[in-house]
Amino acid sequence: MQKNYKKYFPIFVLPTLLAFIVAFVIPFFMGLYLSFCNFKTIGSAKWVGLSNYLYVFRDSAGFLSALWFTVKVAIVGVVSTNVLAFALALLLTKGLKGTNVYRTIFFMPNLIGGIILGYIWQLLLNGILIRVAGVDLTFNSTFGYWGIIILYNWQKIGYLMIIYIAGIQSISGDILEAAKIDGANYMQTLKKIIIPLVMTSVTTCTFLALTDCFKMYDQNLALTGGAPANQTAMLAMDIFNTYYNRTGFAGVGQAKAVVFTVLVLVISLIQLRITQSREVE
Amino acid sequence: MQEKRKAANILIYSILTILSVIFIIPIALVIMNSLKNKLYISTSPFALPDSESFRGLKNYIEGLTKIHFMDSIGYSLFITVVSVIMIIVFCSMTAWYITRVKNKLTSFIYFLFIASMVVPFQMVMYTMTKVANMTHLDNFIGINVLYLGFGSSMAVFMFTGFVKGIPIELEEAGLIDGCNPLTMFVKVVFPVLKPISITIAILNAMWIWNDFLLPYLIIGTKYRTIPVAIQYLRSGYGSIDYGHLMATIVIALIPIVIFYFMCQKYIIEGIVAGAVKG
Numbered sequence: 001m002q003k004n005y006k007k008y009f010p011i012f013v014l015p016t017l018l019a020f021i022v023a024f025v026i027p028f029f030m031g032l033y034l035s036f037c038n039f040k041t042i043g044s045a046k047w048v049g050l051s052n053y054l055y056v057f058r059d060s061a062g063f064l065s066a067l068w069f070t071v072k073v074a075i076v077g078v079v080s081t082n083v084l085a086f087a088l089a090l091l092l093t094k095g096l097k098g099t100n101v102y103r104t105i106f107f108m109p110n111l112i113g114g115i116i117l118g119y120i121w122q123l124l125l126n127g128i129l130i131r132v133a134g135v136d137l138t139f140n141s142t143f144g145y146w147g148i149i150i151l152y153n154w155q156k157i158g159y160l161m162i163i164y165i166a167g168i169q170s171i172s173g174d175i176l177e178a179a180k181i182d183g184a185n186y187m188q189t190l191k192k193i194i195i196p197l198v199m200t201s202v203t204t205c206t207f208l209a210l211t212d213c214f215k216m217y218d219q220n221l222a223l224t225g226g227a228p229a230n231q232t233a234m235l236a237m238d239i240f241n242t243y244y245n246r247t248g249f250a251g252v253g254q255a256k257a258v259v260f261t262v263l264v265l266v267i268s269l270i271q272l273r274i275t276q277s278r279e280v281e
Numbered sequence: 282m283q284e285k286r287k288a289a290n291i292l293i294y295s296i297l298t299i300l301s302v303i304f305i306i307p308i309a310l311v312i313m314n315s316l317k318n319k320l321y322i323s324t325s326p327f328a329l330p331d332s333e334s335f336r337g338l339k340n341y342i343e344g345l346t347k348i349h350f351m352d353s354i355g356y357s358l359f360i361t362v363v364s365v366i367m368i369i370v371f372c373s374m375t376a377w378y379i380t381r382v383k384n385k386l387t388s389f390i391y392f393l394f395i396a397s398m399v400v401p402f403q404m405v406m407y408t409m410t411k412v413a414n415m416t417h418l419d420n421f422i423g424i425n426v427l428y429l430g431f432g433s434s435m436a437v438f439m440f441t442g443f444v445k446g447i448p449i450e451l452e453e454a455g456l457i458d459g460c461n462p463l464t465m466f467v468k469v470v471f472p473v474l475k476p477i478s479i480t481i482a483i484l485n486a487m488w489i490w491n492d493f494l495l496p497y498l499i500i501g502t503k504y505r506t507i508p509v510a511i512q513y514l515r516s517g518y519g520s521i522d523y524g525h526l527m528a529t530i531v532i533a534l535i536p537i538v539i540f541y542f543m544c545q546k547y548i549i550e551g552i553v554a555g556a557v558k559g
Binding site: 004005006008009011012013015016017019020021022023024025026027028030031034042088091092094096099101102104105106107108109110111112113114115116119120121123124126127130131154158159162163166204208214215217218221222235236239240243250253254257258260261264265268 | 290293294296297300301304305306307308310311314322323324325326327371372374375377378379381382387390393394397399400401402403404405406407408409411412413416418426427429430431433434437456462463466487490491492493494507508511512515523526527530533534537538540541545548549552553556
């Protein structure tokens, strides 16, 4: 059977593979090489060893401050979205009538693109800030920071909620019934049964929210654009600005992208570890 | 007990209703302001339109004509539809082939697809733009090839999981009936893949429709998709006209809302499947 299939490789695999090579494989290895080079155009690349990487970690106003800002957004963003999404999922799985309408509403922002989300919230938050404080989001980085957190919650809660609902619904009714017969109250059931049984969903949602936060660009661009003075620029924006807004820094930008990739890779590996150790149990 | 239960239910409904209102307010605010004169939008966004600030649909008409927003809708629609079809057709074929033909090459290709899934876009952003220029993919037809390339890893991964569950006897029966592998794939395998194809199509459609950076970098100067046009409205014309911005946002939201209400069930199922597998 397999021999018969062999000559069909060009039809079945080649189109996808070629597109993948052009869009990803070649740019990836080119990017890896260029992170060790100084260049204005790719043809004029000169090998400079590790100096781009050294610059990345010495330039405290650039990458490191963007990394710190991103970490701050991620910590608060991941915790708040997950807590609120889980709470909503609990409320929506109590078997009340008509909860589908609420589910529909909470999920909808997730379908809207980051650029549009950014401008929707800019209108709302600037409206409030101008009335209350007389300034707008670009006035200081604290406003921008909380703006991003609020936007992120609005966008992601519905999405994580759907995953939590699926997790809660997969708990067998027998277990909950048994707990009830044993006289457990709601808080005990929640703590001893529901939460332990949805831990896989918790892992999934935590890492989804975390990687999403790390890769956030569109929302950041539309809402604050990094203002004031790049203080609210997250990692992806700092990398973009290094490539395109500073001449002669494309090599540094590429080195930042490599470090960024390693960070995301580490997060994914930790997730894989946790998921696998759960499966063994 | 009954009484207590009832009170608790009312409390839950109240919380959910208040939260729903909070979720809807931002969108309602944009719709309301899209009907107002630009001077009244940034200064008093919460004021209802009155005889002074009300502009009817003028923002919509100007927004559509001035920045050629109809063209943007066309580009977005064309790129999303063509890319999604390409991803579904080519990736299902690839996934089936590398599942059925096991050798060093196909295993290596599968490994490459999986490994690429964790790499963020920024890693290849700059060099991919250069490669796209060199290979003349920097137009609204060529960009579909790039979307196939970027979408392939996730799609192949999800299709592979599904192909493994198809009984091989089904395929052998097709071959005995005189089909070659290609016609057998079209007649036997592809129909079986329908549920996962819908899921993958929805996930990719949402990604491509909303994607900003790739179209901005590759074709942004000539062909502006919806997100690129909205961003350009903000940064490209000097002082921004908030009226146009609000109107174009509302126009951009309409297809998303229609799409959502038409296939809500599939979207939500797709999200759960994509999240758990991805």
